[in-house]
Amino acid sequence: MNIEHSKARKTAKTIRKLLRNPSAIYRRPGDIAFTTVVIGLGISIIALAIGMAFVLLDEGSLALREFGFFGFLFGTMWDPAVHLSFGALPFFFGTIVTSFAALLISFFPALAVGIFTAEYAPPWLANIIDNLVQLIAAIPSVVIGIWGIFVLAPWMRDTVYLPVFEWAEQHHEWLLPILGNPMGYGIATATIVLALMIVPYTTALTKDAIRSVPREQREAGQALGATRWEVIRMAVLPYARGGILAGAILSLGRAIGETMAVAMLIGNKNNLPFSVFGAGATMPSVIVNEFREAVENLHLSSLMAIGFVLFLLALVVNLLAAYLTRKFSVKGGQTI
């Protein structure tokens, strides 16, 4: 009883002290220490992001000085063996082409899955589909890569590339250089795998955007006698287009940075021109393939400089996606 009493008196004293000087609550030693630690940890993330840009630029400076930034970016020769001349254009081009093509292939199916789960499927089914789609994003890139090497690429070669190639050989010979060598490992296979891997990002943001469309919007359409599809087409999709666009840009960002599956399937050819079925390379794939074997300083520095170009490209795409999500105020689709 006595202890309780003294405790209560102590608490009352503390409260009185706090009331006299409310900001004291932030000035206790414990709080000072805690805020310092927390803010220090926060700052370390900021430092890491900025540090990444500086480190890549610094490590790549040897190559960037040698060839000039634009000379390096638009240089078409990548020759680590004889001339020691390095240009990033083949890889920059490869990254852009595969990423945009993958987005083009995956966009409408991904959009359809988002519409189906948000508008048509009953909650239990929508939940299952949602989990499975997120699982696609969770499958490690190397697992998709090994499947691509031993299953997808041979199958695509036998059922798609070779028949198309033979048909072109007989009827439209001018197509052959565009199609390229149908060996199975090349731009087309890498793009198909990329398309699969980026579906979850478009789908997640599409679904969020469609779910955030107000009910009145749909009811207005229904009241006019519109069918279910007409309501979606005319009332829901236009309202959700910002979120859908943000999802597409986010997917593009993922495609640009996707490394292992592409490196395992693209066939690795370091000079232009690329062809549809033939081998190619992207910025991440050339770093993976050559970094461990790079001996010359200039070669190593050129790979770092490619990393810097990749950093800039990813930065632009991510800032664009962030701007769109903020502008259209959709929740960032948290995907695994």
Place this chain on the structure above:
Amino acid sequence: MKTMLQRNIRDRIMESLLVLSTIIVLLPLVIIIAHVIIHGIGAISWDFFTQELGSPSRAMQGRPTGLIHTILGTLVVDSVALIIAIPIGLGAGIMLSEYPDHKLNPLLRIMNDTLNGMPAILKGLLAFVLIVKPMGTFSGLAGGVALSFVMLPIVARTTESALMSIPWSIREAGLAIGLPRWRVVLSAVMPAAKFGLVTGILIAFARAAGEAAPLLFTSFGNNYLPNHWLGMLLGPTDTLPQRLYSLAISPYTHWHDMGWAAAIVLLVFVILCFATARFLTRQKF
């Protein structure tokens, strides 16, 4: 003017197209998982979990090989990554949610999102420059640091949203009974958000555990168990995703089979993390 019949037919066609697209998207997932199991199950044996890989001739001569060094290496590298990423990620998340008026928060949020959007391979290059170069050798430690760069922004972001979902009244209740602010955060807010926090860490872990690109230039790979128990931390170390890549691009069929088996282990691991994370988020509601 379209008739009602035409409009209804169109409605049905669009619905079937949506269903068809959903099936087309999900079919590869089923096919991939089925192929991984079919190809890999044969190579999973007692040896697979107890022997080290050794040189290619070891597999061709039929002597026992396995990936014990890879599995142990993965545990070491992933632990290092968690030890680094959890405190920093939680700290940044606490800063964003508990001190919402801090001047650095907008910058931290942008930088965190930027870091999250950066390709994992660049995080590997960063860890190479920061750790491998000064140390002069590839090491499990460097691999762990590289993976922690992958986890960090995810942990920070999920921590922020988990803590934000706790009502302010809980904080006010804590402050009203005279708790200092740090005790409010650690003893009232974080326990209330524990499912969300664990989910975030699991999501980050599942994501990082499957990454091979950053490990290629940091932990590098190793066909043997190290002689000394510190060897995994301070010397080249094998990890599952990176070993799977090396096995898949090797010219030996026996190694291809082991690659598929490694894919099963990796897939089971990632799906377990994923399912637990999903289960925990559902518990919350």
